Amino acid sequence: MGESVAEATITSWLKEVGDTIEADEAVLEIATDKVDSEVPSEVTGVLVEKLFDVDDVVQVGQVIAVIETEGQGAADTVAAPKAEPAKQEAVAQVAQTVETAKEVATSVSSSEDRFYSPLVKNIAKKEGITQAELDALSGTGKDGRVTKHDILAHLESRSSAPQPAKTAETPKEAPAKSAAAPIIASGDDEIIEMTRMGKIIAHHMVESVQTSAHVQSFIEADVTKIWNWRKKVKDGFAKREGENLTFTPIFMEAIAKALRDFPMMNISLQGDTIVKKKHINLGMAAALGDGNLIVPVIKDADQLNLVGMTKKVNDLANRARLNQLKPDDIQGGTYTVTNVGTFGSIMGTPIINQPQVGILALGAIRKVPAVVETPEGDFIGIRYKMFLSHSYDHRVVNGALGGQFVKAVKDYLEAWDSNREI
DSSP states (O other), X not given: OOTTOOEEEEEEESSOTTOEEOTTOEEEEEEETTEEEEEEOSSOEEEEEEOSOTTOEEETTOOOEEEEOTTOOHHHHHHHHHHHHHHHHHHHHHHHHHHHHHTSOOOOOOOSSOOOOHXXXXXXXXXXXXXXXXXXXXXXXXXXXXXXXXXXXXXXXXXXSOOOHHHHHHHHHHHXXXXXXXXXXXXXXXXXXXXXXXXXHHHHHHHHHHHSOEEEEEEEEEOHHHHHHHHHHHHHHHHHHSSOOOHHHHHHHHHHHHHHHOGGGSEEEETTEEEEOXXXXXXXXXXXXXXXXXXXXXXXXXXXXXXXXXXXHHHHHHHHHTTOOOGGGGSOOSEEEEOGGGGTOSOOOOOOOTTBSEEEEEOOOEEEEEEEEETTEEEEEEEEEEEEEEEEETTTOOHHHHHHHHHHHHHHHHTOOTTOOO
16 A cells, blocks of 8 residues: 555445455455555455445555455354444444544644644544543653553543443434535536545645645746757657656756755644655646546655656656556655646646645746847847746745745756756
C-alpha cells in the first residue's frame, strides 16, 4: 500500500463466501483517496468469511477476510460460521460508533495548562471527542501530556462500555437530517450521478475553501529563452532518452528551487501548529479521461536533475491516464502545481490542496508583443510569455512571502541558460 497510506475504503467484493480463489487472484477492490486498487489473495483456497462490507473504511494491517487453505482442520471450518454472527455484530457496532463520531463536529484546542499535539487533536476530531472529554483525560507523557496511546486507550474503553440510548438512536435520526433535496428536472433533462471520485474531489474542494483563507498573486514570466532552447534540444533528447521533453519538468525544476529558497512555503498547517517539511514533494495535477483530476507526487523533486525530472513527470502522467497509479503515488505532497494552460487558460485561481498552504497555476504560453530593454535602448519585440497564478493560505503566508515566492519562480525561468547541456 505504501508507507504513507493508513486506510482504505472497500468499494466492491469480487468474490463471495464459498468461492474458490487462486493465489494472486483479486478478491476485492479498494479505494484510497482517488486511486482504486485490487487486493489479491496471498494463497489458494476457499473464501469462508468476509469481515467488512462495501463502503467500510479499513485500516492498513487489519484482517479483512478469512480464506481456508488445504490442510486446515474440518473443525476450524465448522467453527467459523458459528462465530460469524457475533463477529458481524461486533464489526457493525464498531462501524456504527465510527459513523456516529463522524457526525459530531468537534473542535479541540490547547490551553496554557493543557497542550495537545496535532496528532492527538486529529484523532479527537476524527473520533468525535469533545474538548471537555479530552481535558478530563490523564496524560502519561512529559508534564502530564496526553499521548497517542492515552487517547487510543480511552477510545478502546469508551467503545467497549455500554452505549446510552441516545447514541443508539443517532444513526436512525441521521438519514432524516441528511436527506437529499429532491432533484428538480424536466422530462427532457438527463440525470447523471456523480462518480465516486467526483464526490471526493467536490468534498475536498469545499473543505479547502472553508478551511483556508485563499489569496492570489499573479506575475508574468518571459519564457522566450526556454521556448527556443527546448525547440533546439527536444529532438536530440527524445532520440537519446526515449522521452518527450515537455515544458512541465522545466517548470517543476524552477518551482523546486524556489521552494528551497523559501522553505516556509513548503509547510502544512495542522490546527494551530505549523509543520515545516524536510522533503520537497511536488504534486502535479493531471486530467483524466473522464474529466476528473488526480495529483500524483514527485518525491524529493529538488534532488532530481532535468533528465530525472522529465522521466518522473512522464511516468506519472502516463500511469495517471492509464489508471495505473499506486496509492503511494498520490501521497505525501508538500506543494502542488496545476497546468491550466493545457486547456488554453492564461491564468487561474486554483484551490489549495489541504493541508498544504500553496498551489501554483501555470498559464498558457502566448506569443505577444512586448517592450524589450537592451543597453542600446528599448524596443518592441515578439516574446513568449505566460502568467503564474499563486494561491496561498493567508492564515500563515502573508502577501510578501506569497509574492516573493512566485517572483523567484519567474526569475529562475527568465534566467534560463540558452546554452545548457542536457
